[in-house]
Amino acid sequence: MFLKYLQIVNYKNLKSTRFSFVEGVNTVIGENDSGKSNAMTALRILLDDTYYYNTKRLKENDFSDSLENWKGHWIILSAVFGKITSEDKKTEVCAGIVPENEDEEFLKSYIKSGEDDIGVISLFIRPQKHVRKKLSEITDTAEFEKERRKIKISDYEFYYTSRAQTDFTNNDIYAKIVGDLENGKCSNPDEDDDSILGCKLNIADVQDHISVVFIDALRDVASELGKPKNPIRRIIESVESLIKESELDTIKSEIVQLNISISKVEQVELVGRKINEKLLDMIGMVYSPEIILQSGLKDDINSLSRYLFMKPSKQNDIDSLGLGHLNMIYIALKIVEYEINRTRELINIMIIEEPEAHIHTHIQRTLFDKLKVTKDYTQIITTTHSTHLAEVSEVKNINIMKSISSNSISMQPSQGLDEFGKQNLKLKNLKLSDCIERYLDSKRSVLLFSKGVVLVEGDGEEILIPNIIKKTLGVSLDEIGIGLINVGSVSFEYIASLFGNERIRRKCAIITDEDVQIVEKESTFYKAEAEERGQKRKDKLTKLYGTNPWVKSFFAPHTLEVDFALADTRANSDYISNVIELNYVDTDTVERHKKNLKSGTEAKCANTILTLAGNMGKGWYATTLSNYIDNATTIPKYILEAIAFASKEVISLDIILKMIEYSLSKYDGNTVIDLKKENKEIKTNDEKNEIIKKFKSEYENDVVTKFLREVEKYCKD
Template structure:
């Protein structure tokens, strides 16, 4: 059994959204205010019985159109059968809630309603004193009648408007166990304090049930208490009571009975220090205590089964909701935490489901694409879900399995930024990744950081594997992430050199129809992007370095220690003089260069050719060039295709 679908209507930032989930672990990502926390609250409203939370005006979707009808909140959870056989206890829990059965698979539905009863709606209408109702009068009326709103949970297929099918009482939901870890959590208090702290509960769970040992322990404890009593002079404490006659009601003493449960209450968690001795666990760092607490929670999921606590107290479907599991954790521990949770949920018997909201790329790297649900605001302002793990099976072309396998291997914590960003620029290598943010910030007065645009290096021939994530080759665009994606890549022209062979060349060496102005990669990406308005391809003329030099042929700013013959390059930039060593570098291209009729074009192409031939180590060169540009106010021209890509990806989807 698992929650396969959640429909949320008129709740917080959701007007009417349907979000689908898979068995096991689900990781919810999205920008701030994209509905992640509201989704978690919606799950709690249903499975914690609904009545525990009193909703307020601002829990209603604020975009509701004003009318004389009072607004309602509705949240429907669809429970679906698991793979293989469901446990009898699971089937027993949902047997009367079924909304459909087909080929042995079943669905059950629970719906939380928050509404104004029918006999109160006339009062709401009277309170709206404007015709037609304005937003101000509508919400003023809502606030006035809000104390009369009621909540209930029903089972089965929802009715058209009003609730009224099978009522579910809070006790009917006892089979669902909800553990919720909010983002600002005091794990020390949760572990050790309160009426039923988690540590004591779990110690009782893992304690061996041995009546003989229990009896012996309590007898030993009673003997210890008797020894302590012998050392206590109670008469000194109760002199006043004796002198005033208060002892007529009985002589005060100290009870000597100590049960096993009392001893467990006295136990404290300590840390054995590597240097020797022990420390209270409260001296631990927040991150490690966070892990200790989550470990207790995970253990409790397994401990509440029928085998452990019996059918009356058993939790047949444990739910773990974690907001920002990365809180206080080192990045490596973030990865290990979610990797452990995913493996444990998969390995253990019985139905369990975990929902985690996160802003951590380390978390998504640990769980993989299939677990990710991305919440985004569309161009109409509605919150919509996307499912990056599903795109590859929905592709209409290409090899979906190959592409998915490649992306899963690729999406480490650094590359996973593309799942979280508002816009993405995919580039070929480290040079573009280093330089494009500086071009945007220093030269184009646009901050990619402020625009939440990620620049991700994916390699020249692998762009195609990533584009389906954003809707390429998909008939159903719902699965793809609604982000603007710009692919900035080299044109890599080639000149025909034989019957079926080509070799790399400079743009000015492309002269016949059989030569290629752009590589086949550009053609492939254009085919992928066709029909996907949020994906656009921006090829250069040759390579980034050549294109930079051609656009700035008179600038010695481009010359770095990673350029051989640096002095001659600077001279070529300043006065056009071609030194002997540079002449030898470009000797094979001079004949083609001389055929360029425009003098300025020829000079720019010659400098760009010499410049590209002299670069020794593109990554180091880009880093040095980036530092020079950040501290230099000399006029510099960004190649048109890069400027166009940056401006386009930073504009909203229309």
């Protein structure tokens, strides 16, 4: 049995989302404050009996950040377990969470066909029955709101159920069981539907059979190991019964002798006598008890275990080790503790927050691979920021967090991925998920963390595009939140399949060449088949992703190198002229190429560019060219559009103002807008928007204005 799904409704920044897990090691990735830790806390609230959570610990800010008024709303946490076999169901506790009658619609969306039975445990943190009953009887909206304002945290209850086959992330379901509170309607608790909520459950009966171990991200290893209840002591407590009786007797005998020896130390006896003398002085001989001072080391192994400590074999103190080694030791200790103490037969879950903390990248991969060996006896859920851990994770094991305003959702990149591969990419003997797993190295797995993604086909685009954006807009792609991935081919359809409503809901722009031939047919660079391939590629991508709101293709009419030169023969050609001078020694050759570049036909210009890039290699050409471009560079339109599309959801007002400030600096101070002066007065978003509006009006042809127009266009779409 293993945890297959976790539904979370109205808990902190997780308004309504579902996590998907598999056996073995699972990875939850996402940016800071995206809700990874909140999800793990929610799981512990539901299943971990050592994390006791009730109305005394419940706080107002535990309710969803997006609720205008938390009062009356419910927090819902629901775990769906998979792979419950007929043998498992023979146990009373396991049989108690398996639905008596399976809901086909629920199973269709939650469980693949052919799997064993499911089990469900749910927690509803909701107002007590009398509170809901009173609200449900009020028909006047004003009176309802007045009564609702009286609700306190202490009016809430923790109600556990089993067997619920309900998608609680469905807004209609939520409205049915809770009501429309904002419009003065509360559901009648007398009409609570067990077919939706499930059967009442004594959670203690189940939690006794569930083991949850939590390793915090903010771990002070040296401090943890120094605590009385450290992992070492808990391990020794667990193996105490296995120690031979003869060994225990020997230890006890030696401790008795040690206590006697300590007590007979002259200074110790002297202190005891002085205490007795002081008592006699204070209360007299009749009332004064006679005391002695003696050693009282306990002789049981449980007490002795607190004095066990770890240290490096060649050093005197564990504090001499670095943070990386300490973290690895601590994780190893927790896993050993878990292996020894995993006595709960129903399910064992280990939660590790940021296992990569302070650990070298190569060791991160090794550690993660070794964690997989625990698959036979436990399920591990890790949260991470590490692209290296993402690299060694399987796509089906990953949940990606995405922040939307004050809410976060969980996305599963493997959802329906293999089916997409079979139906649309005609993959017969290969699984698309397997192909992508092999493809996503630590560099390319950046796409799992980025807020927007741009896929390019080669080294030239990978090198030149980030530099063009930085030089012209004044911000890097990283600042905008865009990850640029070099696919290394034109097979974009495989990687782009990760993006969509079912999987990763982030913008993915594809930049590729249409390869329309511009050079003369007699030229060595003329390739009719390239133009045919370009058209087929365009047709394929349009067919696959034309209706996908998250994926859009942008085509260079010819190739990056040619279209950069043709974008503005006055400005961009000057940068290319510098590269020509650097690459060629012969004066006549330099002048001929410069002439073709600036005053020749498009065909001659293209021929010069292709010759130059061919001689140097496209990657090195792009690197060299990047050294010369500046803020006067003209961005090819298709690149500008692609970056605008990818950044549609993530670009902020502050980033835009930074672009404007950078752009104004090239006007040598003679600007209509004095941003330094106005910045002191800018406080609200309305004031920021007013500055942006003013800039766009006064500088219509500025590259920042052109970029913002493209962003606005996609926002309207």
